[in-house]
Amino acid sequence: MDFRTLGKTYRNGEVIIMQGESGDCMYVIQTGEVEVLQRHGSEEVRLAVLGPGDFFGEMALFQRELRSATVRAMGEARVLTVDKRTFMSRVHEDPSLAYRLVQTMSERLRRVNAEYVRAASSHPFQKSAAATPPPADAP
Amino acid sequence: MSELAPSSAPADRPGHLELQSGARVAVVGGGPAGSFFSYFFLDLAERLGLDVQLDVFEPKNYAIPGPAGCNMCGGVVSESLVQMLATEGINLPPTVVARGIDSYVLHMDVGVARIKTPLQEMRIAAVYRGAGPRGAQERTWDSFDGFLLDRAAAKGARVVRERVEAVTWRRDRPQVKTRNGAPQPYDLLVAAVGVNGAALKLFEGLGLNYQPPRTSKTYIAEFFLGRETMGKYFGHAMHVFLLNLPRLEFAALIPKGDYLTFCLLGENIDDALVQSFLNAGEVRQCLPPGWQRPETFCHCSPRISTSGAVQPFSDRVVFIGDCGMARLYKDGIGSAYRTAKAAARAAVFDGVAREDFRRHFQPVCETIRRDNLVGKLVFAFTRQIQHRRFARQGMLRMVMREQQQARGAPRMSMVLWDTFTGSASYGNVFLRTLHPFFWCRLLWDCLRSLRPVRKTQ
Ligand SMILES: Cc1cc2nc3c(=O)[nH]c(=O)nc-3n(C[C@H](O)[C@H](O)[C@H](O)COP(=O)(O)OP(=O)(O)OC[C@H]3O[C@@H](n4cnc5c(N)ncnc54)[C@H](O)[C@@H]3O)c2cc1C
Numbered sequence: 001m002d003f004r005t006l007g008k009t010y011r012n013g014e015v016i017i018m019q020g021e022s023g024d025c026m027y028v029i030q031t032g033e034v035e036v037l038q039r040h041g042s043e044e045v046r047l048a049v050l051g052p053g054d055f056f057g058e059m060a061l062f063q064r065e066l067r068s069a070t071v072r073a074m075g076e077a078r079v080l081t082v083d084k085r086t087f088m089s090r091v092h093e094d095p096s097l098a099y100r101l102v103q104t105m106s107e108r109l110r111r112v113n114a115e116y117v118r119a120a121s122s123h124p125f126q127k128s129a130a131a132t133p134p135p136a137d138a139p
Numbered sequence: 140m141s142e143l144a145p146s147s148a149p150a151d152r153p154g155h156l157e158l159q160s161g162a163r164v165a166v167v168g169g170g171p172a173g174s175f176f177s178y179f180f181l182d183l184a185e186r187l188g189l190d191v192q193l194d195v196f197e198p199k200n201y202a203i204p205g206p207a208g209c210n211m212c213g214g215v216v217s218e219s220l221v222q223m224l225a226t227e228g229i230n231l232p233p234t235v236v237a238r239g240i241d242s243y244v245l246h247m248d249v250g251v252a253r254i255k256t257p258l259q260e261m262r263i264a265a266v267y268r269g270a271g272p273r274g275a276q277e278r279t280w281d282s283f284d285g286f287l288l289d290r291a292a293a294k295g296a297r298v299v300r301e302r303v304e305a306v307t308w309r310r311d312r313p314q315v316k317t318r319n320g321a322p323q324p325y326d327l328l329v330a331a332v333g334v335n336g337a338a339l340k341l342f343e344g345l346g347l348n349y350q351p352p353r354t355s356k357t358y359i360a361e362f363f364l365g366r367e368t369m370g371k372y373f374g375h376a377m378h379v380f381l382l383n384l385p386r387l388e389f390a391a392l393i394p395k396g397d398y399l400t401f402c403l404l405g406e407n408i409d410d411a412l413v414q415s416f417l418n419a420g421e422v423r424q425c426l427p428p429g430w431q432r433p434e435t436f437c438h439c440s441p442r443i444s445t446s447g448a449v450q451p452f453s454d455r456v457v458f459i460g461d462c463g464m465a466r467l468y469k470d471g472i473g474s475a476y477r478t479a480k481a482a483a484r485a486a487v488f489d490g491v492a493r494e495d496f497r498r499h500f501q502p503v504c505e506t507i508r509r510d511n512l513v514g515k516l517v518f519a520f521t522r523q524i525q526h527r528r529f530a531r532q533g534m535l536r537m538v539m540r541e542q543q544q545a546r547g548a549p550r551m552s553m554v555l556w557d558t559f560t561g562s563a564s565y566g567n568v569f570l571r572t573l574h575p576f577f578w579c580r581l582l583w584d585c586l587r588s589l590r591p592v593r594k595t596q
Binding site: 005028031082083094 | 183221
């Protein structure tokens with residue numbers, strides 16, 4: 001089936017994007033799964049596992065920030081790259097192209113907020129200290 | 140049937156017709172344009188909370204092999220369309236992709252060059268529009284058009300498997316009649332009938348100012364070579380030919396599963412031209428040694444749109460895809476997506492009056508039309524290269540050097556890639572050819588080609 005799947009193959013454990021690197025594209029998973037990991041000091045936290053149809057790295061389409069997390073293939077994964085230039089030229093003609101991205105980003109933000117509130121309420125003494133929620137789960 | 144009322148003109152916007160919940164939309168033609176329209180119209184309507192009934196009329200059964208179940212075409216889904224569809228959540232499954240393409244090979248009498256995508260990733264899909272070639276023994280792929288129509292149906296479109304036989308007005312609303320059904324009035328009629336077949340005649344009686352696009356005859360043939368031979372000789376590359384044959388604008392061999400698709404575009408491609416192409420040394424060299432054209436094989440001569448339609452919209456009627464506006468020679472499925480989506484956005488967010496389409500649909504058609512004019516220039520330039528041996532040699536040298544060097548902008552490679560694959564607009568391609576480095580390099584390589592070559596051992 002390999003000659004019929006679009007995108008590029010990443011082997012198990014292969015890094016697709018690296019936290020802290022700059023990027024100018026987004027990725028859409030065609031087959032397989034990837035894990036989204038974020039490093040805090042020496043600790044690596046798994047933020048999410050994404051599967052076919054999911055995308056990641058979309059923030060690079062809108063901002064010039066460095067990648068906020070690392071994404072690694074879990075098993076063999078096939079991933080399609082969407083260039084910023086292609087996306088931007090199309091979104092200029094058709095702003096509704098961004099609906100699905102915005103919808104997913106807002107769902108991710110909602111999830112992060114809910115987790116943040118849950119974490120803050122389970123540690124009452126941290127309530128006022130925790131000023132900003134952690135970043136959303138796709139870099 | 141109840142009398143229709145759900146689309147009306149709000150008092151503050153005379154001449155404006157807004158679709159409301161309960162409205163009915165007819166889409167005539169379930170090729171890419173019709174399916175894209177249906178999918179995106181229903182998606183956008185759902186976002187706005189509009190409950191609209193949408194019927195797609197499509198008589199073809201995409202499960203029948205051969206031209207009867209196929210909207211005949213080369214079947215290359217461009218790099219930009221693959222990316223946009225993935226962004227929209229429409230990922231082409233391996234059952235629909237007959238082969239992923241990651242490079243192309245340019246064949247000329249002066250040599251051969253392989254051009255790879257910068258990312259070396261399979262982002263172009265070679266697909267079968269229908270169930271594949273007539274006589275296919277073992278079918279392991281699904282129809283691309285069938286896949287899109289299923290997506291539209293999953294969004295809520297009602298697929299009517301019948302040919303539309305008449306389109307008339309009932310008072311101010313278009314009505315559609317099939318052989319087995321009574322005429323049905325609709326609030327919006329979307330024509331997505333392409334340019335192959337007599338369907339455009341149906342709309343003549345509506346008294347619109349619409350004039351269909353001009354078309355030209357093309358040629359497509361499918362040859363079985365078997366998986367192993369396909370892998371060995373063609374792999375994941377599309378083969379493009381720049382031959383000095385009159386009337387031939389573009390010729391490509393496209394690998395698809397066990398088959399090789401021949402696709403010839405230009406001015407009314409006839410048997411004589413097809414024969415000259417098949418006999419050309421560059422083509423023979425690329426095919427397995429001793430290959431002979433079989434006695435029977437699946438082939439067709441569909442028409443391709445070479446200019447946009449005039450006035451492809453009116454009150455409650457809009458023409459999308461090939462019968463509205465298509466990109467010249469390349470990425471016709473991509474322009475079907477663009478015009479379909481523009482019409483869907485206009486109909487959902489603005490309205491279905493002529494003025495709504497003029498403001499919100501026509502700009503996209505105009506962008507494509509203007510780009511096609513630049514495209515004509517790009518093809519005229521390519522023809523000049525085609526006719527001059529030293530220019531062909533210069534271009535080949537430039538491409539080969541770019542492909543060998545890891546550094547430096549591969550200017551000619553990218554210009555050719557985008558021209559042949561339809562991945563970027565012709566305007567974008569043209570702008571890149573204006574770069575002084577592009578011309579300096581090309582002139583230098585052409586001059587070197589004019590020098591007599593010293594024979595080396
Ligand atoms: C030789 C050739 C090669 C090409 N190669 C490519 C390529 O590689 N890549 C690419 O992107 N584009 C290519 N194109 C262009 C591409 O085929 C078209 O741009 C595309 O099919 C347009 O889609 P459409 O939906 O507008 O029309 P069509 O695909 O023609 O679909 C029209 C539909 O309307 C239906 N219909 C017709 N009459 C009626 C009726 N009375 N009632 C109900 N339904 C009806 C038909 O059955 C059909 O399904 C090629 C074209 C040609 C001719």
